[in-house]
Amino acid sequence: MVRDFLTLAAWSILHRKxxxxxxxxxxxxxxxxxxxxxxxxxxxERTIDNEVSKVFGVDTFMLVPRGTFSAGRTSQxxxxxxxxxxxxxxxxxxxxxxxxxxxxxxxQGQAGPDGRLAQGFLPVMGLSxxxxxxxxxxxxxxxxxxxxxxxxxxxxxxAMLGSEVAARLRVEVGQTIVVAGDGDKPELTLEVIGIxxxxxxxxxxxxxxxxxxxSGDTIYIPYETMGLLWAQTDDVLVTLVRTTPGxxxxxxxxxxxxxxxxxGSNVSAVTYSDISGAIRTVTTTVSAFLAGIAGISLLVxxxxxxxxxxxxxxxxxxxxxxxxxxxxxxxxxxxxxLIESGLMGLVGGVVGTVLGLGISFVASAILGRxxxxxxxxxxxxxLIVATLAGAFALGAIAGLWPAWRAARLPVVDALRxx
Amino acid sequence: xxxxxxxxxAKTYQLGKIAVRALRGLDLAIARGEIVALMGPSGSGKxxxxxxxxxxxxxxxxxxxxxxxxxxxxxxxxxxxxxGRKVGFVFQTFNLVPNLSxxxxxxxxxxxxxxxxxxxxxxxxxxxxxxxxxxxIHHKPNELSGGECQRVAIARALANDPEIILADEPTGNxxxxxxxxxxxxxxxxxxxxxxxxxxxxxxPEAARIANRVVRMRDGxxxxxxxxx
Numbered sequence: 159m160v161r162d163f164l165t166l167a168a169w170s171i172l173h174r175k176x177x178x179x180x181x182x183x184x185x186x187x188x189x190x191x192x193x194x195x196x197x198x199x200x201x202x203e204r205t206i207d208n209e210v211s212k213v214f215g216v217d218t219f220m221l222v223p224r225g226t227f228s229a230g231r232t233s234q235x236x237x238x239x240x241x242x243x244x245x246x247x248x249x250x251x252x253x254x255x256x257x258x259x260x261x262x263x264x265x266q267g268q269a270g271p272d273g274r275l276a277q278g279f280l281p282v283m284g285l286s287x288x289x290x291x292x293x294x295x296x297x298x299x300x301x302x303x304x305x306x307x308x309x310x311x312x313x314x315x316x317a318m319l320g321s322e323v324a325a326r327l328r329v330e331v332g333q334t335i336v337v338a339g340d341g342d343k344p345e346l347t348l349e350v351i352g353i354x355x356x357x358x359x360x361x362x363x364x365x366x367x368x369x370x371x372x373s374g375d376t377i378y379i380p381y382e383t384m385g386l387l388w389a390q391t392d393d394v395l396v397t398l399v400r401t402t403p404g405x406x407x408x409x410x411x412x413x414x415x416x417x418x419x420x421x422g423s424n425v426s427a428v429t430y431s432d433i434s435g436a437i438r439t440v441t442t443t444v445s446a447f448l449a450g451i452a453g454i455s456l457l458v459x460x461x462x463x464x465x466x467x468x469x470x471x472x473x474x475x476x477x478x479x480x481x482x483x484x485x486x487x488x489x490x491x492x493x494x495x496l497i498e499s500g501l502m503g504l505v506g507g508v509v510g511t512v513l514g515l516g517i518s519f520v521a522s523a524i525l526g527r528x529x530x531x532x533x534x535x536x537x538x539x540x541l542i543v544a545t546l547a548g549a550f551a552l553g554a555i556a557g558l559w560p561a562w563r564a565a566r567l568p569v570v571d572a573l574r575x576x
Numbered sequence: 577x578x579x580x581x582x583x584x585x586a587k588t589y590q591l592g593k594i595a596v597r598a599l600r601g602l603d604l605a606i607a608r609g610e611i612v613a614l615m616g617p618s619g620s621g622k623x624x625x626x627x628x629x630x631x632x633x634x635x636x637x638x639x640x641x642x643x644x645x646x647x648x649x650x651x652x653x654x655x656x657x658x659x660g661r662k663v664g665f666v667f668q669t670f671n672l673v674p675n676l677s678x679x680x681x682x683x684x685x686x687x688x689x690x691x692x693x694x695x696x697x698x699x700x701x702x703x704x705x706x707x708x709x710x711x712x713i714h715h716k717p718n719e720l721s722g723g724e725c726q727r728v729a730i731a732r733a734l735a736n737d738p739e740i741i742l743a744d745e746p747t748g749n750x751x752x753x754x755x756x757x758x759x760x761x762x763x764x765x766x767x768x769x770x771x772x773x774x775x776x777x778x779x780p781e782a783a784r785i786a787n788r789v790v791r792m793r794d795g796x797x798x799x800x801x802x803x804x
Contacts, residue, residue: 162687173675480671484685485660487653570633
């Protein structure tokens with residue numbers, strides 16, 4: 159019998175083609191918006207998650223100055239902290255640790271044509287060798303200009319220069335610079351072993367997630383060399399710690415953080431789950447907001463269905479009377495009208511899902527181009543099924559009141575209706 | 577025993593603040609196989625009586641019995657089933673569903689009784705053939721003449737093989753010749769299948785095929801005359 163009601167409802171919809179289509183348009187605009195937004199939002203979330211885990215690794219945590227990382231907010235203040243890196247390396251559950259120190263130092267380069275030495279106060283960054291081995295994804299491969307080489311283990315009196323600094327100090331690979339440290343430490347003469355290539359526009363900025371990006375105006379030296387220049391290790395920007403496989407990262411991070419704070423290091427441990435949680439907080443809020451807006455258009459679509467069904471009931475009052483006169487029960491009339499409005503919702507749902515997914519593919523491609531990452535499109539069967547069921551339900555719910563009115567019409571009055 | 581019997585029925589409509597007394601205490605019995613013509617001027621209560629006989633409406637007071645069953649005791653669903661199973665209606669304005677073909681219109685009462693599709697289709701084409709519309713099965717009402725529409729309506733009334741056919745001014749919208757053909761069809765159905773037929777009519781021609789003419793005025797039966 160349901161099949162017959164379906165046929166009756168379909169005939170009735172087809173009989174009122176223009177109005178039915180206008181109603182369906184109202185529904186599918188809403189569905190399109192919802193599907194597109196949800197799948198783009200899910201896709202972005204997954205993409206961000208992928209990117210974060212690629213850069214950071216789920217077994218790694220980061221030590222940052224206390225207060226610079228909190229859920230959904232990263233402070234712009236570049237604070238530094240003290241650290242005993244060797245002590246950290248020996249901590250339980252830690253397999254590798256790498257840190258970045260930064261100071262401003264007086265640096266001398268080569269003499270210019272006028273015989274004057276190029277010199278100035280410049281940022282000097284000390285990089286643990288593990289950064290380019292264990293934590294390569296964190297800082298990315300340092301692209302060097304031809305003729306240069308990266309740091310090797312055991313390197314001490316060497317430096318890599320940003321291209322701007324190299325130009326300013328008038329040095330090339332193979333030449334030397336002189337860096338002044340603490341008053342009671344000697345100056346060091348360092349050999350320039352590489353000059354960072356200027357990143358060409360359009361190449362993905364790896365390491366951007368951590369806030370440490372190869373910069374053209376910085377001098378990079380081995381972490382140990384920093385120790386030869388400055389006695390105090392209170393200038394650490396960031397430390398990366400890899401945990402022993404199988405250990406609970408959050409547990410190790412908490413313990414390390416407590417131990418370091420006890421030593422006077424004002425640090426916070428940030429794990430992968432902290433970062434992805436913070437990102438998720440933002441994306442979830444944005445998605446919920448957008449879904450709310452899309453929901454409003456869906457609501458408008460639902461009101462459209464209700465309006466159409468209400469008009470349809472009025473128009474077909476006599477038809478309802480006829481059906482009741484030939485034996486239709488109230489429940490039959492209710493079913494026919496509910497199926498009819500549900501069908502309009504469903505057709506709107508099908509069209510809307512197809513369009514919505516199409517839009518999300520295009521949007522992902524555009525977003526991917528803007529942010530230079532592959533943005534995943536989430537077109538899960540669950541989402542599609544839920545959308546279609548939801549669209550049918552939307553139509554049926556919108557048709558509930560008109561259908562109930564239709565079913566309740568007294569048969570004699572309905573038959574007399576002209 | 578009579579198929580239909582009403583005793584002392586009254587029906588009062590409330591039209592705004594005015595109470596309209598359509599039926600004012602009326603007794604009538606209709607036997608199986610009879611053709612009864614209900615005649616009388618407009619507003620005499622003929623249609624109201626027919627609605628009550630066909631379980632489309634309930635009386636304000638009095639007893640209406642269908643085949644020994646009091647209609648007052650039936651639920652709304654029970655009344656719907658009774659209409660579907662035992663009553664066939666024919667209306668002055670045909671009352672076909674405009675977007676359904678002749679065949680689907682005839683199938684409609686069978687759909688609500690839950691008959692299987694194949695059985696319905698066969699029965700519908702059999703009935704349409706019987707009323708002389710074998711070549712019109714797939715036409716929609718707007719592609720049929722008035723006489724053809726009324727014959728579709730009669731086929732629909734016969735769909736569930738009802739006990740009684742209630743026809744409200746069946747010739748009212750038809751020319752004399754077509755009207756006569758429709759009346760002949762009703763007479764033939766009564767003679768061949770033993771159907772009870774009640775015709776509400778102004779048309780003296782309709783009275784011609786009746787076994788009995790019941791005249792009404794002001795909600796009461798004023799005259800009953802048996803014919804040939």
